[in-house]
Amino acid sequence: MTERAESYSGICSVCGTHGSFRDMAQSIRETYQCTTCRASMRERVTADAILAMYARGRSTCLVELAEDPNFSNLDIFEPGISGAYRTILKPLPSYKNSFYWDDIPFGEERDGVRNEDLQALTFRDASFDLVISSDIFEHVRHPWTAFRELRRVLRTGGCHIFSIPVMLPMRTHGRLRVDTSGPEDVHILEPVYHGDGKGGRSLVYTDFGADLYDKLERCGYKTVAVRSDHTDEERRKVIAFICLAV
Numbered sequence: 001m002t003e004r005a006e007s008y009s010g011i012c013s014v015c016g017t018h019g020s021f022r023d024m025a026q027s028i029r030e031t032y033q034c035t036t037c038r039a040s041m042r043e044r045v046t047a048d049a050i051l052a053m054y055a056r057g058r059s060t061c062l063v064e065l066a067e068d069p070n071f072s073n074l075d076i077f078e079p080g081i082s083g084a085y086r087t088i089l090k091p092l093p094s095y096k097n098s099f100y101w102d103d104i105p106f107g108e109e110r111d112g113v114r115n116e117d118l119q120a121l122t123f124r125d126a127s128f129d130l131v132i133s134s135d136i137f138e139h140v141r142h143p144w145t146a147f148r149e150l151r152r153v154l155r156t157g158g159c160h161i162f163s164i165p166v167m168l169p170m171r172t173h174g175r176l177r178v179d180t181s182g183p184e185d186v187h188i189l190e191p192v193y194h195g196d197g198k199g200g201r202s203l204v205y206t207d208f209g210a211d212l213y214d215k216l217e218r219c220g221y222k223t224v225a226v227r228s229d230h231t232d233e234e235r236r237k238v239i240a241f242i243c244l245a246v
Contacts, residue, residue: 004028004234013047014039014084016061029167029238039084041228046134046163046240047085049226053159053242054130062088074129077153079118082195083134096128118146123153133162139194139202141180144215151220151245160221160243164208167237168227174209222246 007022015037024031029042039047047062054074059065066072066088075094078085089095098116106115107122116122119142131150140146150160179186185203193201216223221243228235 005232008032008230008232008235012037012039012061013044013051014062014088016063028234029163029165032235034084037084037087041235041238042163042240043084043134045226045228045238046132046161048228049161049240049242050130050132052226053161066092075127076130076132077123077128078132079116080134080136081113085132085134089132118149121149121153125152126155127153129155129158131158131160131162133160135163135165135194137162137164138204138206138208141178141185141205143206144219147216147219147221147243154245156245158245160245161240162243163240166208166239168225168239169237171207171209173211175207176205177207178203178205180205216243220245 004023007020009018009020011018012021012034015034017034017036019035021032021034024033030040032041033039034044050062051059051065054071055065055068056070059068062085072092073094076089076092077096077098078089079098081097081099086097090097096114098114099110100117101110101115104110104115106117106120108115118136118140131154137143137146147160154160175189177187177189177192179188192204194204195201213223223241223243225239225241227237227239230236
């Protein structure tokens with residue numbers, strides 16, 4: 001493995017800032033944050049995927065894309081409340097954002113954020129053109145149920161563009177970290193937790209592998225991976241996914 005560069009210069013595909021991205025000694029996916037919007041490497045690669053699908057060469061960053069009526073008028077759903085995209089997308093007329101709380105009914109709002117369970121969404125069929133999720137699905141108890149639910153609420157031809165904590169080369173097969181066949185979680189592997197965006201911790205249920213392509217096809221998607229166009233070997237390992245609803 002080559003040694004990571006301390007910094008590199010470029011344009012942030014989230015906010016458009018031209019500057020230097022410095023290595024913060026974190027995992028390659030979470031480092032090289034933009035000094036303006038704080039977007040990490042994985043968030044910029046996900047933004048690259050959004051631009052690849054919707055910019056048509058007219059926009060170089062998500063801020064510019066959000067001003068394009070062809071994009072801004074889309075029905076967009078983004079589960080989760082942390083990350084670089086919310087401030088940019090929230091002003092759009094048909095943008096919806098959600099979190100998971102277990103103390104209020106699903107479909108209701110708290111502080112302007114809708115309460116949703118990705119495994120049983122309250123939205124009608126074919127409600128959205130685009131769903132964006134950032135490192136969410138490893139925390140879903142039954143992720144393939146959730147992927148099917150998102151296909152249900154996506155219009156045919158719509159996209160789910162997302163990141164999960166994988167890099168190239170991916171493990172051949174995913175693995176369960178927790179047995180969820182019953183009502184209670186039974187740990188198979190040592191528990192791993194990530195931050196949940198509200199100062200708490202979220203359990204990792206699944207380590208995904210390359211077999212996700214076949215599983216997503218069975219959920220009703222055609223899936224491709226997008227990776228950074230950097231020449232740097234390590235940065236090109238960071239990927240996001242585009243799931244086209246077919």
